[in-house]
Amino acid sequence: MPTGVDAYWLRLGTTMLMYGVLAMSWNFIGGMAGYPSFASAAFFGLGAYAGAVAQKYGLPMVVAWSLAGAVAALFAAALGFALLRLRGHYFAIASLVVAEVLREIVNSATNLTGGGMGLNIPVPQMASIADQARFFYYAMLGVAVLAFGAVLVTQRSRLGFGLRCIQQNESAADMLGVNTTLYKVNAFILSGVFVGVAGAVYASWVHYIEPPDVFDVLYSIKPIVMVLLGGAGTLFGPLIGAALFLSLEELVWRNYLSVHTGVLGLLIVLLVLFLPKGILAFRLRRT
Amino acid sequence: MLTFQILANGLVLGGLYACIASGFSLVWGVLNVINILHGSIIVLGGYLAFFAHAKLGIHPFLSILVAAPLFYAAGYVLQRTLINRMIAAPVLLTLSLTFGLDLMAQNGMLLAFTADFRTLIIEPPLGVLALGPVVIPIDRLLAMLLALALTGLLYLLLSRSRIGRAVVAVRMDREAAALMGVSVKRIYAVTFGLGAMMAGVSGTLLAMIYPISPLTGTVYLGKAFVVCVLGGLGSVPGAMVGGIALGIVESFGALWFGPENAATLSFLLLIVVLLVKPTGLLGRKGYE
Numbered sequence: 254m255p256t257g258v259d260a261y262w263l264r265l266g267t268t269m270l271m272y273g274v275l276a277m278s279w280n281f282i283g284g285m286a287g288y289p290s291f292a293s294a295a296f297f298g299l300g301a302y303a304g305a306v307a308q309k310y311g312l313p314m315v316v317a318w319s320l321a322g323a324v325a326a327l328f329a330a331a332l333g334f335a336l337l338r339l340r341g342h343y344f345a346i347a348s349l350v351v352a353e354v355l356r357e358i359v360n361s362a363t364n365l366t367g368g369g370m371g372l373n374i375p376v377p378q379m380a381s382i383a384d385q386a387r388f389f390y391y392a393m394l395g396v397a398v399l400a401f402g403a404v405l406v407t408q409r410s411r412l413g414f415g416l417r418c419i420q421q422n423e424s425a426a427d428m429l430g431v432n433t434t435l436y437k438v439n440a441f442i443l444s445g446v447f448v449g450v451a452g453a454v455y456a457s458w459v460h461y462i463e464p465p466d467v468f469d470v471l472y473s474i475k476p477i478v479m480v481l482l483g484g485a486g487t488l489f490g491p492l493i494g495a496a497l498f499l500s501l502e503e504l505v506w507r508n509y510l511s512v513h514t515g516v517l518g519l520l521i522v523l524l525v526l527f528l529p530k531g532i533l534a535f536r537l538r539r540t
Numbered sequence: 541m542l543t544f545q546i547l548a549n550g551l552v553l554g555g556l557y558a559c560i561a562s563g564f565s566l567v568w569g570v571l572n573v574i575n576i577l578h579g580s581i582i583v584l585g586g587y588l589a590f591f592a593h594a595k596l597g598i599h600p601f602l603s604i605l606v607a608a609p610l611f612y613a614a615g616y617v618l619q620r621t622l623i624n625r626m627i628a629a630p631v632l633l634t635l636s637l638t639f640g641l642d643l644m645a646q647n648g649m650l651l652a653f654t655a656d657f658r659t660l661i662i663e664p665p666l667g668v669l670a671l672g673p674v675v676i677p678i679d680r681l682l683a684m685l686l687a688l689a690l691t692g693l694l695y696l697l698l699s700r701s702r703i704g705r706a707v708v709a710v711r712m713d714r715e716a717a718a719l720m721g722v723s724v725k726r727i728y729a730v731t732f733g734l735g736a737m738m739a740g741v742s743g744t745l746l747a748m749i750y751p752i753s754p755l756t757g758t759v760y761l762g763k764a765f766v767v768c769v770l771g772g773l774g775s776v777p778g779a780m781v782g783g784i785a786l787g788i789v790e791s792f793g794a795l796w797f798g799p800e801n802a803a804t805l806s807f808l809l810l811i812v813v814l815l816v817k818p819t820g821l822l823g824r825k826g827y828e
Binding site: 283287289335336338339341342343345346347350351353354357358360361470474477478481511512513514515517518519520521522524525526529 | 568572574622625626629630631632633635636637639640641642643644645646647648650651758762765769798800801803804807808810811814815
């Protein structure tokens, strides 16, 4: 597709794929296991910085991206063992502050990360700007395909079944021999790894990152809104939600920049009040 | 000697934190709703004090008398119209609802007041109180004492008044309270109103000390989280203990690890306490 397509659509397509990765990833922990995680921003920022710092020290781009995924996965595993013992509000809050802590740490580790001055990422040597844009489109597409593959495999596997059990009744699942801790940690790792890679690709794509940009709390909120829009725990729901969300973002509020977050807030409120089960559920109920 | 000064700073800060968190903790404990909007209500309280002082020359301490009923009414109505519809929904949905409202509030304040930082300056300055080597600015001391007094009033309201006992009853056992003739719906609205009132009032106090800007609410919200978890949910004494503990930890943390790491330290503390003692320092739900 992306030959002869203009730069705007290419950028939009790359963003769409990135949102898709964020939404599909959140679906592992939030949709399947039913844990209200607000940690996406933490994984995204961590991946972005891991990839950027690795490239700063001369690692090739694709190696740096893989490294970012590994860092995010390890971090998710360690964090999961600690935080997934909490439930409900407590888990939500604890996962929410992780991004804040990471942002502060990145902010003060000036030698490694540039701190508040941000970090420049070397621009890849390519024939033209358009080639670069295409390259990052395909890179993000690759991450999205990997994430979708992981969703497919998980849904058909023991893990997916166990996660759905945990969502319905965790104590009962535990009683019946589901290793709940292991399953939840696995879901958390899956929700972190692709977001970490997407963060690293994003960093290379925009060439410059700073802590408030990549640890923005909206990276935790947007995936939740997308999944809620599309329907939690479903296969295509997160992707549909991401597409809908991006369309709204582009059609409605890019024209009204000063009320951008306000309209996003309104969308969340309306969504929660009137469509808490998502668009797909709405269609099913009608027929 | 430095230790005493840091301790005094921590206590002053802690008193304000207690006031910030008491309303948040009450709403969380009674309604089981995390009110993300809390931070923005604090900032709104700050703006109220700022404009009352700038335009009408009203001292921030006096604008509390206006802020309290105003924010109580706003909170009551908000609960009755919006929050109550989602009261029994899963955590994610109630959290998202207040989050969406908060985004709207922040955006609204940005449009109405711009992103400028505003500072409320009281003339003439109140000066400082010197107790030997320990120096405390008097405006901060007064704000802290008032904050503690207001938190104490909330405690008295909950433990002595009829409506306060009903709030505590609903927190302990909603069904039993309903059977005893308590209108749970009304108590929810009253509680949310009280939470908004405490937020607005602490905002007017904070306006005397910190600059006001539309997005600073997030910082206060973070403090309220930590205090609630430290002290335990839904109890005013818990908020007091948690607030003062956080104030002291932050002051010494800033001394030992540098001020840029004080916030990180308090969030790490939050995570550790959540893992080790999720019911807070004062144990299970307090019954005042």
